[in-house]
Amino acid sequence: xxxxxxxxxxxxxxxxxxxxxxxxxxxxxxxxxxxxxxxxxxxxxxxxxxxxxxxxxxxxxxxxxxxxxxxxxxxxxxxxxxxxxxxxxxxxxxxxxxxxxxxxxxxxxxxxxxxxxxxxxxxxxxxxxxxxxxxxxxxxxxxxxxxxxxxxxxxxxxxxxxxxxxxxxxxxxxxxxxxxxxxxxxxxxxxxxxxxxxxxxxxxxxxxxxxxxxxxxxxxxxxxxx
Amino acid sequence: xxxxxxxxxxxxxxxxxxxxxxxxxxxxxxxxxxxxxxxxxxxxxxxxxxxxxxxxxxxxxxxxxxxxxxxxxxxxxxxxxxxxxxxxxxxxxxxxxxxxxxxxxxxxxxxxxxxxxxxxxxxxxxxxxxxxxxxxxxxxxxxxxxxxxxxxxxxxxxxxxxxxxxxxxxxxxxxxxxxxxxxxxxxxxxxxxxxxxxxxxxxxxxxxxxxxxxxxxxxxxxxxxx
DNA sequence: CCGCAAGTTAAGCCTTGGCTAACTTGTGAT
DNA sequence: ATCACAAGTTAGCCAAGGCTTAACTTGCGG
Numbered sequence: 073x074x075x076x077x078x079x080x081x082x083x084x085x086x087x088x089x090x091x092x093x094x095x096x097x098x099x100x101x102x103x104x105x106x107x108x109x110x111x112x113x114x115x116x117x118x119x120x121x122x123x124x125x126x127x128x129x130x131x132x133x134x135x136x137x138x139x140x141x142x143x144x145x146x147x148x149x150x151x152x153x154x155x156x157x158x159x160x161x162x163x164x165x166x167x168x169x170x171x172x173x174x175x176x177x178x179x180x181x182x183x184x185x186x187x188x189x190x191x192x193x194x195x196x197x198x199x200x201x202x203x204x205x206x207x208x209x210x211x212x213x214x215x216x217x218x219x220x221x222x223x224x225x226x227x228x229x230x231x232x233x234x235x236x237x238x239x240x241x242x243x244x245x246x247x248x249x250x251x252x253x254x255x256x257x258x259x260x261x262x263x264x265x266x267x268x269x270x271x272x273x274x275x276x277x278x279x280x281x282x283x284x285x286x287x288x289x290x291x292x293x294x295x296x297x298x
Numbered sequence: 299x300x301x302x303x304x305x306x307x308x309x310x311x312x313x314x315x316x317x318x319x320x321x322x323x324x325x326x327x328x329x330x331x332x333x334x335x336x337x338x339x340x341x342x343x344x345x346x347x348x349x350x351x352x353x354x355x356x357x358x359x360x361x362x363x364x365x366x367x368x369x370x371x372x373x374x375x376x377x378x379x380x381x382x383x384x385x386x387x388x389x390x391x392x393x394x395x396x397x398x399x400x401x402x403x404x405x406x407x408x409x410x411x412x413x414x415x416x417x418x419x420x421x422x423x424x425x426x427x428x429x430x431x432x433x434x435x436x437x438x439x440x441x442x443x444x445x446x447x448x449x450x451x452x453x454x455x456x457x458x459x460x461x462x463x464x465x466x467x468x469x470x471x472x473x474x475x476x477x478x479x480x481x482x483x484x485x486x487x488x489x490x491x492x493x494x495x496x497x498x499x500x501x502x503x504x505x506x507x508x509x510x511x512x513x514x515x516x517x518x519x520x521x522x523x524x
Numbered sequence: 525c526c527g528c529a530a531g532t533t534a535a536g537c538c539t540t541g542g543c544t545a546a547c548t549t550g551t552g553a554t
Numbered sequence: 555a556t557c558a559c560a561a562g563t564t565a566g567c568c569a570a571g572g573c574t575t576a577a578c579t580t581g582c583g584g
Contacts (some may be wrong), residue, residue: 085541106562121563126540138549138562168394169420179417186412191405194395270529310571332531345530345573352571364531364580 081130083183085086089111089123090132093143094151100258102237103140128164152212157184157192159205164195189214224294226264226274226285232261235295237278255280260293305512309358310411313380314339315349316358320377325467334370351521371434378438383418385431385438390421399472415440433466449520452490452500452511460489461521463504474519481506488521 078224082206092112093275096104108126110120127133143151163181171179173249187195194212196202203219204210235259240247251257256278265282266275273286285293318338322330336346350367353359358373369377387406391397397405413421420442423429429445430436436445451465463486466473477483482504491508492501499512511519 107560115541116543117546117562118564123541125563165417169417169541171417171420171422175416179414182412182414183409186408188405188408190401191391191395191397194391194397198395309571333529341572342574343531344575345534349572351532 081148082132084131085123086127086132087150087185089120089127090143090147091150091154093133094155095129097142097249098238103136103142105140114235124144129178129204140270149216151217152218153189155218156212157210160192160199160202161187161282162254163199163202163205163211168198192244199209222296224295225291226262226276227290228294229264229274229295229297231264231266233263233297235297236294239294240292249291250289251293254283256283308358308376310354312348312353313344313376313411316369316377318375319353319359319367319378320374320381321479325366328470329362329368331366332517334453335367375442378417378442378444379411381444382438382440385435386421386425386428387413387419389425389428389431389437390465394424402476408486449522451517452488452502452519452521453516455490455500455521457490457492459523460487461523463488463519464522467518467520473515476515480509482509492514 085286089109090203092109093104096112097106106117106120106124109124112116113120115123122202124135127141127147128135131144132150133141133143135141158180160182161200164175164286165176165179166173196214202211212218224235226237229235236257237256239258240251260280261279263277264274265277268286270272273284275284300329315335318335319330322334324336326334332343332350335350336343339346341349350359350361352365353373355362357370358376359369361367363459384406387409388402391402391405392399422440428437437442450461452463455461463482463484465484466477484508486504489503490500491503494500494512497508497512500516501508501510
């Protein structure tokens with residue numbers, strides 16, 4: 073079945089791909105690899121490859137075969153619109169309707185594709201046109217502007233600071249690999265527990281556990297703080 | 299694409315068929331004919347026939363070939379649930395979010411398939427568990443009860459009859475707009491003054507003035523008589 | 525009892541979105 | 555410098571969902 077309101081080939085799935093590409097790109101700042109996309113969306117690389125071709129045909133993405141995808145301006149607009157819907161909905165469902173926070177996400181995941189632009193603006197207005205959701209994530213504006221991620225180096229944080237690990241500068245693959253071996257990946261929330269003097273390591277708590285991180289690593293790891 | 303939340307084969311389209319069968323049955327109290335259904339949903343009779351078979355396979359309808367469809371208890375539940383969603387949404391969008399009345403219907407038409415039961419209950423609670431929507435349509439309860447409507451088409455009234463204009467069938471937004479431009483809205487009392495022969499218009503007195511109404515309009519306008 | 529409208533089946537089309545299997549490409553390690 | 559291997563791509567396939575037209579049955583009114 074096509075999308076409820078015919079949006080000219082931009083199905084829910086296409087929107088989800090755009091959203092995924094956007095957020096993967098945001099974390100690594102590079103063209104997004106097919107496998108990362110496939111992984112994120114829990115489909116085979118072949119399927120992701122095919123869908124990416126559809127996005128390209130729709131003018132939403134440009135692709136350099138074997139080197140990754142990037143969103144066009146139009147694709148970015150699609151992604152940001154969906155993200156805006158999602159975040160506004162989460163906020164609204166929790167705040168205005170008292171929905172429990174752990175249910176809010178999946179409800180928004182469905183509704184983000186169903187609400188009209190008009191409704192999303194009414195919701196935004198009711199919320200007082202918020203610019204950030206309760207997690208601290210910025211909410212794109214109706215015309216597709218989004219606050220540039222004000223990420224800092226992990227090394228700049230002080231004990232007690234919390235944030236989201238968003239990327240490694242230059243996406244150093246070796247660092248990424250090293251981190252992932254320890255269960256740390258972009259997107260993870262973290263809290264700095266302690267910092268040793270004399271440029272020593274930081275003790276950082278992730279969902280997956282505590283880690284002592286130091287040296288070049290903490291300078292390369294970029295963190296977004298709410 | 300399948301329905302967002304997998305509901306075991308009950309796609310949006312299936313829900314729409316159930317809704318259509320329900321409301322056609324409500325008006326005529328007979329098994330619903332394939333052609334009436336096809337007509338209402340703007341598809342070919344063959345398509346309607348095929349879909350009706352699917353409803354039957356899903357246990358939502360029983361069918362006597364060449365003699366019409368009726369919903370089973372399960373089918374009625376599906377229909378009422380969708381109708382409940384629809385009416386709650388209409389009410390909520392207008393009342394809580396200030397959406398204009400003529401846009402509310404189409405927005406609800408999409409969202410009725412997307413909201414979870416939990417969300418619909420939150421909405422109902424926020425509205426104070428209303429039993430009627432602003433068009434005067436009764437809202438089914440969460441467990442599938444609905445007030446038997448004792449409304450008649452305006453076209454069935456005779457001169458001298460009085461009543462209350464309760465709703466427009468299917469809340470046709472264009473008709474609602476047209477009526478409201480003339481100061482006529484659900485809830486208004488009326489009296490039929492005169493009816494012209496040969497299927498001509500009715501002369502109807504409202505608090506706001508007298509109006510000559512005819513054609514499809516008087517068949518869609520539902521009236522409750524004391 | 526017959527014809528015609530309503531209903532049904534048959535056959536098929538198209539889209540969406542996924543899969544596996546088999547291929548190409550590009551790269552890092554030797 | 556080359557070569558193996560991982561990553562990416564293509565080819566070929568499948569199933570579901572919904573719709574269509576064309577050709578058939580049915581059953582009812584005259």
